[in-house]
Amino acid sequence: MSAVELNDVVKRYGALEVVHSIDLSVVQGEFVVLVGPSGCGKSTTLRMVAGLEDISGGTISIGGRVVNRMAPKDRDVAMVFQNYALYPHLNVAENIAFGLRVRGEKNAVVEAAVSEAATILDLTPYLKRKPADLSGGQRQRVAMGRAIVRKPRVFLFDEPLSNLDAKLRTQMRAEIRRLHNRMGVTSIYVTHDQVEAMTLADRIVVMNSGRVEQVGSPMELFLNPANAFVASFLGSPPMNLLKATVTAANGAAVARIDGTDDNPAQLTLPAWSAAALDAGQRILVGLRPEHLEIETGTVADVQNIPTTVDLVEPLGSEALLHCRIAGQPVVAKVDTPSDVQKLAEVRQLLMPTDRLHIFDLETGRAVNGRS
């Protein structure tokens, strides 16, 4: 039995449909991350699960019960909000206790639960403080404390780390994951940050324009993106996508990179693709920045692509090269040589053929041998 089940869920505001037919099944104890750009419908979906938004169509069930018409308080979920939603007039202990108090729990029960949550979250010294006197990270922990004392069936996180600075975010990310490992409560987590998604999730749901683009484990999505959107959304820096046209040469498929260059760049496509592509088909060729090389490595099947370097961004042990191939921008992530200056003089990039991704330009769908 899945902990949370979304069946053909639709959200409409008047005539405007913002979430189109979402199907999702979350397994007991699973940590699912909804990720996508802003406005993709991920928060709306989460809020429909929480009961803060009406469901315009389809069904949502939690623990096997359909909750479409159920008030949030009866769904047995707890939610952590982006801006923490702490009550400014209550101290930390009372903030954490709020959910229990409104349910009329006995004082002793409340106190025990609060102190347990505070211990888990390292909040014990701050219990008497007001939210205004806490740091951002502490507030975030209070917000989580408020969720965990309730011991709900499902945790819902709505971009809980967005208001923190980069360092705290990394730290809290780890804490959330640790917390989940410890408590094992089913969690649905919404973020626009693919790094959070990759690091936290058991399974990622990539959403775009109110639709689910792909569902899968982080690596599955990273390695086999179902379409150009997923490909470009996951990974940092994102996958380079070059517009190209398929031409046939010597029995193998060749992609001619679109451009105005006199000498257009060409890529030989992997052998398995020949069957799946037609000559003249417009495609996107995907190249992960970290797969691009400047020196011949150990990989066998490598192609040379002529390029020009616009800009070099050294990151320490690695560097980002902003280049152009046939006029189209491409980013490459390479090891930093001893002399960084040399990178500016790079004239060609090396690409292992079997690492190329191919997407149909029109539909964005991945082209692979199986189809």
Added chain:
Amino acid sequence: MRHFRKSLTLLATCAFLQVGTAHAQDASTKIVANPLELTIHFHFRDKYVYTENWPVEKKAAEWTGIHVKNVASLATSNSRDAFNLLMASGNLPDIVGGDVTGGLKDDFIRYGMEGAFQPLDDLIAEHAPNLKKFFDEHPVVRQTISAPDGHIYFIPYVPEGEYSRAWFIRKDWLEKLGLKEPGNVDELYTVLKAFREKDPNGNGKKDEVPYFAREPIEAVRLINMWDARVSGSERYGDFMVENGKIVHPWTTPNYKTGISKVAQWFKEGLIDTEIFTRGARDREYMLGNNIGGMTHDWFASTSNYTEALKDSVPGINFAPMLPPKTVSGKRFEDSRRATVQPAGWAISYSNKHPVETIKYFDFWFSEKGRILSNWGIEGVNYDMKDGKPLYKDSVLHNPKPVNAQMWEIGAGVPRGYWASYPSEEQWTNKMALDGIAMYKKEPGLLQPEFTGVSMDAKERATYDKYWPSLLTYMTEMQQTWVLGAQDVAASWDAYQARLEQLGLSKVIKVMQTAYDRQYGKN
């Protein structure tokens, strides 16, 4: 200072010489040969100022050679404020006057004694034959406006005529119920009771209001029936004089009887239950709805309703009747026209032409000036017939009331002048005129008016300290009794004690001193 005095004398002499020559040219009215402009601050009745363009004022300027130029601003719509502001500024024009809420008499006297206005006695004696003659013929007016220091500081607006208000009753209701006009208290009781119970308006409902009134001063007027008075003057809750002694009418044994009887009548429904909250348009409501039976109000305006309502209230005859005889068998009318209105004008300390100014004031009391100030312009507003002015038909048969027409041209405005009753008589309706004649015929109907006392600074301080709270308390108790919240007999002694505690005898004492000084012991 000496230089200033000298030039003043010089000016006065010059003016006198000029008058001498002018006299030769125009025997009656010319005051100065060359036009002289005087400034005036005159804001009145909250919405008018003195206007040199009034036809009446233009005519006066033509006749006297004196042009008065108004400096009062219409920016304020409160004449009292305008006057106070002027006094506070200290920068006074040649003439200061007006007609404001609460009256200006006390102000003229107070500021006159403080030096703001020139005493007029000597000026009148030397230069104002008409005023002198008027004061000689009307010593009460002179006494009334005299300051505690014996001087006169202003020339008042003097009304003419005796009767102001009267008892009005629905004579058609009397006829319908087969009752005769009530001639005494008992008959009045019977009549009011019948109005209450016998459905004289014939609508099948007991909605008749036997006695109603629109003003606070009239609400308890029925205490007259027990020989008690409501006020010694036209001012609400004023003192009265009995055998040379200042008395407050609301402290007398008669008042005790009267107010307890009125309370009883009120309880029996003979007096409007809402009499204290009706307001100014009560007559329209009571008569227009055919429910009001009797009131005490102004002759002229109340007489209009019979004519005005004859279509909507068929058969209505709301007519004046003589005051019913009191329990002691007397017959009296409590109200009257004021001898002197607390309005008029004064000459300020900075006026460099006091002689010309007093002559100008005097002009309005001359026969020519009096006609001008009452009737307007000959040939335009009135014609002379048999030596008497008569309004033209165009004035009488105008949709606007005659007095409103007169105000527009500068006649009948509250400058220091002597109103002429005949000018009013001509446009008063027959019912009112007959009523007044009926009242006039009855001997000894009028009660003496308390014309007020002028107190010196110390007396005034005492009066100001105690009087407002006294009046507050007396009014409060009056309503409390009438409404039946307290019993008169039970609380009368406490009432008297409280009045004493609030300083009544102190107020009476200073007023008595002032009265004796002003009107002479006799």
Added chain:
Amino acid sequence: MTSRMTHYLKGIGEDLRRDWQLYLLALPMIVWFLLFLYKPMEGLQIAFKDFSPFRGIAGSPWVGLENFRTLLEDQIFIRAFINTITISGLGLIFAFPVPIILALMFNELQNEFGRRFSQTIVYLPHFISVVIVAGIVINLLSPTTGVINLILSSLGFEPVYFLTQPEWFRSVFIGSNIWKEAGFESIVYLAAIAGVSPTLYESARVDGASRWQMIWRITLPCILPTIIIMLIIRIGNLVEVGFEYIILLYQPATYSTADVVSTYVYRTGLQGTQYDLATAAGLFNAVIAFALVFTANRISRKVSSTSLW
């Protein structure tokens, strides 16, 4: 000493040069304060003088505390003062919570149209002149034709002539004032409620709070600072009851509960143009009001750490 002084002045000079735009912005307000609030204070000396407008403030003789003595010896003034405090006090108890309750109720209305409609309706009376309000009240309460009394008599009660009964005056006055002002005053609280983050409510909903609990545990505590500030201001006006409306409603018969300081001053002023006495009464009021506000602010700062200054 002088060097410190010059140093200080120099500091001011530098401030002025650096931030002259800010000072320029503040200037109109400073001038306004000096001209319209501080300059008129000169007139307060009238309270200690036997004032005559013609003689002017400088020319009128000093009388020390005579005017205050007159006031405090006058039982009618004392009664008026007590009435003022009573009416304001009862107003505080009964009228003060109403706009808050109204605001909470509006906040609970889900239908946007219904909400605007009802808000507009309760705001409207604020824009009606007191003269008309008084007229409406007098009509409603009329013993013969008033709706209230018609209802009373149809239920078998005796009609009550409310406006002439001292024991009814306060209820009528405060009640009609609530009707007139509560809607408008609720705007402040609505604004405060609008400032409460909506996620607080969402979070509470998920946590299982009922609407009632949300009002008590979230809305009210969150707008408490606003309530306290309004309360302090209200306490400052405790000795102030506007005279226009009272004058329109009261009768000599109801003086015993209706006569307040401002109406007392109004009557006194009309009788003898006694500016000195009126000023003394005003000053007396102001001093007491100041003491009240000061105390209330103190208490509030201690208890709830919210304060006016």
